[in-house]
Amino acid sequence: MEKAKIVVVGAGPAGIAVAVEAKAAGIEPVVVLERSDKPCETIHKFYHPGKRVDAVYRKVKVEPIGICRFDTCSKEEFLELMEQYIKDYQLDIRYNQEVHKIEKTNDCFRIHAGKDTVIEAPVVVVAIGIFGRPNRPRYVLPKEVRDRIFLGTQAEIPEHFKKVLVVGGGDSAAETACYLADKGAQVFLSYRRPKFFRINETNLAELEKRVQEGKITLMMETDIEGVEPAPEGVKANFKDGRQMVFDAIFYCLGGSTPENFLRAAGVEVEGKRPKVDEYYETNVPGLFLAGDLVFEKGSIMAAFNSAHKVVEGIKMRYLERLERGC
Numbered sequence: 001m002e003k004a005k006i007v008v009v010g011a012g013p014a015g016i017a018v019a020v021e022a023k024a025a026g027i028e029p030v031v032v033l034e035r036s037d038k039p040c041e042t043i044h045k046f047y048h049p050g051k052r053v054d055a056v057y058r059k060v061k062v063e064p065i066g067i068c069r070f071d072t073c074s075k076e077e078f079l080e081l082m083e084q085y086i087k088d089y090q091l092d093i094r095y096n097q098e099v100h101k102i103e104k105t106n107d108c109f110r111i112h113a114g115k116d117t118v119i120e121a122p123v124v125v126v127a128i129g130i131f132g133r134p135n136r137p138r139y140v141l142p143k144e145v146r147d148r149i150f151l152g153t154q155a156e157i158p159e160h161f162k163k164v165l166v167v168g169g170g171d172s173a174a175e176t177a178c179y180l181a182d183k184g185a186q187v188f189l190s191y192r193r194p195k196f197f198r199i200n201e202t203n204l205a206e207l208e209k210r211v212q213e214g215k216i217t218l219m220m221e222t223d224i225e226g227v228e229p230a231p232e233g234v235k236a237n238f239k240d241g242r243q244m245v246f247d248a249i250f251y252c253l254g255g256s257t258p259e260n261f262l263r264a265a266g267v268e269v270e271g272k273r274p275k276v277d278e279y280y281e282t283n284v285p286g287l288f289l290a291g292d293l294v295f296e297k298g299s300i301m302a303a304f305n306s307a308h309k310v311v312e313g314i315k316m317r318y319l320e321r322l323e324r325g326c
């Protein structure tokens, strides 16, 4: 059976940064298992082309403490930066390897991925993020309109959607609305509250500009009760009695912790959040978490920093254990 010192699950910003920090600390071999065919699947899939990647996200400034860092740039530039880290540190990332089981055997972990990959390691870091499970609205989304409903922004948006509804009140809702408006769609943005309070100033200014230009219509204090198929579209039934038909609806409601995955690995989850200590080690000795999984309000810089802390913790607690191997 293949053996490694550390197995990292997920090659997003957090997973890549863990591998970078571990390599820089002289720990080898470190194997990263990624379920998609490329690094940073969340960014590829949910960031629209040309999206500005904010170093200060959701108004929270995070000072970098580790090796990985970035300045505000475009999606494409950010992905290039990550490719550069992978090249510079010669990271061993295995693609198309979705991890489906993490077993503890005596003093080691056995990580099962893809069809028949099994790797043993004394330490495992789970960095799978929260966007494998984008949040859904509470009501049922009928299957007849599935091709008109999007959970989260999508990088690829069909050109023929001319009248669209975006639901949400955060940065990704604002960015999605602006992106769709710039592609020529007539955009409606529905938000439950009377005012936006989570959107950063740049996105708010961009949003307001398009509202002034008549490209985006704000629907503040509106809430949807349900959606249903309509001829040539999807009908949104609002709680105030209004009914409107759209070509497509984009829900930008964030993501949530993959509780089942964590629980199956033995990790204690309190409420919706996994229990971790100051180095993001869980109640399972040797099993660490990094990135969005450990934050209430995650961001790329926070993910990078969590990776630095995790590797500090590994060095402090498990160096001897790593030397012995499995």
Ligand SMILES: Cc1cc2nc3c(=O)[nH]c(=O)nc-3n(C[C@H](O)[C@H](O)[C@H](O)COP(=O)(O)OP(=O)(O)OC[C@H]3O[C@@H](n4cnc5c(N)ncnc54)[C@H](O)[C@@H]3O)c2cc1C
Pocket: 009, 010, 011, 012, 013, 014, 015, 033, 034, 035, 036, 039, 040, 041, 042, 043, 046, 047, 052, 053, 054, 055, 056, 057, 097, 098, 099, 100, 127, 128, 129, 130, 131, 132, 152, 153, 172, 290, 291, 292, 293, 298, 299, 300, 301, 303
């Ligand atoms: C639309 C949108 C806009 C955003 N804009 C910004 C911004 O401007 N600035 C900013 O700082 N943050 C932004 N964020 C947040 C940022 O993307 C996240 O905080 C960051 O990606 C978290 O990194 P992560 O590595 O923890 O998780 P992710 O980036 O989600 O990476 C997780 C990786 O794990 C892989 N994976 C999942 N399950 C498995 C499995 N079972 N086995 C193997 N691999 C698996 C996934 O394919 C993925 O590659 C935005 C998020 C969204 C959705």
